[in-house]
Amino acid sequence: MRRDIPGMTGAAIFIVVGILALYYSRDFSAMGSVFPRTIAMAMIVLSGIYIAVSLLRPKAPAAQPAGSNWRRIALVAVMVLWATYFDRIGFLTSSIAAFASLLVIANYDRWTPRMAVTYAAVGAVVIGGLYAIFRFGLKVPLPEGILI
Amino acid sequence: LPGIEFLIDALTPLNILLAIVGVVAGTVIGALPGLTATMAVAVLVPFTFGMNPASALIMLGAIYTGAIYGGAYAAILLNTPGTPSAIATTFDGYPMAKRGDGDLAITLACVASVTGGLVGAAFLLLLAPPLAQFALKFGPVEYFWLAVFGLTLIAALSEGSTLRGLIGGCVGLLLGTVGVAEVGGDIRYTGDIKALLGGIDVVAALIGLYCVPVLIDLVATPDPHLKLTHQVAGFRLKEALGISWKSKFNLARSSVIGTVVGILPGAGGSIASLVSYAEARRVSRRQENFGKGEPDGILATESSNNATVGGGFIPTLVLGIPGTPPDAVILGALLVQGIRTGPQLFGEQSQIVYTFIYGLFLATLLMLPIGLVIGRYAFKSIVAIPKAVLVPSVAFLTIIGSYAIHNNPHEVQQMVVLGAFAWIAGRLGFTASPIVLGLILGVIAESGFVQGYLIGNAKGNALAEFFTRPISMGIIAFIVLGLLYPLLMARFRPPKGSTSE
Numbered sequence: 001m002r003r004d005i006p007g008m009t010g011a012a013i014f015i016v017v018g019i020l021a022l023y024y025s026r027d028f029s030a031m032g033s034v035f036p037r038t039i040a041m042a043m044i045v046l047s048g049i050y051i052a053v054s055l056l057r058p059k060a061p062a063a064q065p066a067g068s069n070w071r072r073i074a075l076v077a078v079m080v081l082w083a084t085y086f087d088r089i090g091f092l093t094s095s096i097a098a099f100a101s102l103l104v105i106a107n108y109d110r111w112t113p114r115m116a117v118t119y120a121a122v123g124a125v126v127i128g129g130l131y132a133i134f135r136f137g138l139k140v141p142l143p144e145g146i147l148i
Numbered sequence: 149l150p151g152i153e154f155l156i157d158a159l160t161p162l163n164i165l166l167a168i169v170g171v172v173a174g175t176v177i178g179a180l181p182g183l184t185a186t187m188a189v190a191v192l193v194p195f196t197f198g199m200n201p202a203s204a205l206i207m208l209g210a211i212y213t214g215a216i217y218g219g220a221y222a223a224i225l226l227n228t229p230g231t232p233s234a235i236a237t238t239f240d241g242y243p244m245a246k247r248g249d250g251d252l253a254i255t256l257a258c259v260a261s262v263t264g265g266l267v268g269a270a271f272l273l274l275l276a277p278p279l280a281q282f283a284l285k286f287g288p289v290e291y292f293w294l295a296v297f298g299l300t301l302i303a304a305l306s307e308g309s310t311l312r313g314l315i316g317g318c319v320g321l322l323l324g325t326v327g328v329a330e331v332g333g334d335i336r337y338t339g340d341i342k343a344l345l346g347g348i349d350v351v352a353a354l355i356g357l358y359c360v361p362v363l364i365d366l367v368a369t370p371d372p373h374l375k376l377t378h379q380v381a382g383f384r385l386k387e388a389l390g391i392s393w394k395s396k397f398n399l400a401r402s403s404v405i406g407t408v409v410g411i412l413p414g415a416g417g418s419i420a421s422l423v424s425y426a427e428a429r430r431v432s433r434r435q436e437n438f439g440k441g442e443p444d445g446i447l448a449t450e451s452s453n454n455a456t457v458g459g460g461f462i463p464t465l466v467l468g469i470p471g472t473p474p475d476a477v478i479l480g481a482l483l484v485q486g487i488r489t490g491p492q493l494f495g496e497q498s499q500i501v502y503t504f505i506y507g508l509f510l511a512t513l514l515m516l517p518i519g520l521v522i523g524r525y526a527f528k529s530i531v532a533i534p535k536a537v538l539v540p541s542v543a544f545l546t547i548i549g550s551y552a553i554h555n556n557p558h559e560v561q562q563m564v565v566l567g568a569f570a571w572i573a574g575r576l577g578f579t580a581s582p583i584v585l586g587l588i589l590g591v592i593a594e595s596g597f598v599q600g601y602l603i604g605n606a607k608g609n610a611l612a613e614f615f616t617r618p619i620s621m622g623i624i625a626f627i628v629l630g631l632l633y634p635l636l637m638a639r640f641r642p643p644k645g646s647t648s649e
Contacts (some may be wrong), residue, residue, distance in 0.1 A: 010577060108536075
């Protein structure tokens with residue numbers, strides 16, 4: 001049977017994270033460091049045991065989801081940009097741009113004028129409706145930024 | 149009945165309206181394959197921030213219970229579970245739809261969901277107050293051990309290995325230490341980023357951890373363009389009630405299983421429905437019909453997954469430890485409202501708790517007409533919503549929702565980053581639920597640990613403070629049992645091939 005390479009990779013990453021957590025806890029007070037240090041050590045030990053067990057007793061790794069990786073990356077990129085700049089650009093404008101980008105990323109069908117108009121209308125209703133509910137109904141001060 | 153004087157508070161026009169809106173919204177989201185009940189609660193939770201706590205809880209409970217039920221539509225009519233908790237519903241639901249009994253299967257699922265939901269809510273009403281009374285005896289040390297117990301349980305019950313669950317729990321606990329420490333005031337792991345001084349916001353983190361990975365995977369594959377081949381022509385309510393009455397013991401057993409599984413931290417509807425299904429088949433005189441369209445299969449799975457709603461609220465409200473993943477989101481929402489759950493809630497703020505519990509009964513009852521009508525008239529339209537519209541709409545809700553918590557752009561960034569991290573961790577085999585539980589229990593565990601340590605030191609023996617108190621010893625025994633559970637199950641499981649599938 002194949003070894004659980006993804007699981008072992010994750011465990012190795014968490015060992016590094018645990019070591020970093022221990023390293024950066026050196027300046028904490030005794031009271032502030034006891035808990036994170038204990039957790040970091042537990043994480044290192046458990047991850048080490050996981051790697052050892054995976055090497056000694058190989059088992060099937062977790063199933064990997066299929067699909068388009070560029071669309072996944074594009075979605076994350078759009079959301080990161082959206083989350084980073086919405087307060088400077090303006091919530092409404094950034095949301096319209098992000099919504100349109102995500103529509104393009106998520107659509108696999110051939111674009112037709114009818115589809116474009118329908119999706120744009122749905123986008124306007126979703127963004128406009130939710131914006132109004134949060135801004136005026138729930139009194140959330142959505143940032144206006146440089147554009148709105 | 150406990151708190152019966154608050155029944156009238158649950159029945160205000162506003163609360164009834166919120167229950168209806170919640171059930172409809174939850175059912176619609178739950179009916180969409182790929183979207184989970186946790187996600188339904190997470191994306192809709194910001195709508196409740198402006199409400200009074202009892203009304204907010206009623207709406208969230210209604211969303212939760214509606215979403216769990218909504219998963220049955222797609223399971224029965226499309227052979228695709230709308231939510232993970234409806235996986236076992238496909239086993240008999242789809243064969244029933246194929247032979248032309250889809251409408252009966254939907255009504256059976258609805259009746260079972262309402263029954264399970266009512267049983268779970270009844271347990272919540274009757275068990276929570278005495279448990280809260282008992283929990284008043286808990287000190288910091290007991291809370292520390294309870295948090296550890298919650299983590300070991302989720303590790304034992306989580307998909308995949310116990311070790312991966314425990315590691316995920318540690319990741320969550322470490323994330324919970326970011327920011328200014330509650331005890332001592334140290335600034336920890338902020339990397340000199342001012343935005344992290346306040347720590348990681350639990351609700352923003354939960355929206356990210358539960359919603360963003362779903363979006364990432366939704367966008368990766370083409371729209372399946374699901375088409376209904378089996379129409380829902382009528383309700384067949386009388387027939388469904390007759391079958392349900394004949395299977396009352398199955399319904400009762402499955403509802404109790406669902407409630408108990410819901411009480412266990414971290415375990416939710418998917419585990420409950422699979423356990424109940426297996427149990428219903430084991431004791432049935434029609435074992436050979438299971439998997440071929442046996443109504444008892446649907447009754448078992450749907451009653452148990454909805455019973456987890458009430459069951460899950462028991463540890464959530466009594467101890468502040470979420471029973472199921474959606475409870476974790478609801479717990480976070482209550483923290484935003486300034487409500488700290490725990491045994492004191494049943495004394496000082498009993499109006500909130502009892503109004504909510506009676507509101508949960510109301511929402512569950514409303515599910516019967518709403519669920520039947522949506523199944524009959526709206527499911528075809530719901531399932532036709534294209535992914536291309538769904539993905540940006542849900543993404544918009546996550547962004548606006550995480551901003552609305554504290555009007556803080558940094559929390560939106562935390563949400564997205566943690567969501568991407570959860571997706572990567574998921575691909576490496578580390579699921580989100582243990583991380584979430586660690587994040588929530590981290591605060592309880594640390595303050596309990598440090599306070600217990602200080603008290604023990606003041607008494608001259610810190611170790612004794614942790615290991616000699618009777619209630620602590622009881623919880624430690626459960627922790628050991630929780631850790632040994634997977635080993636015991638593996639030891640006593642019959643060898644492969646000895647049972648017929």
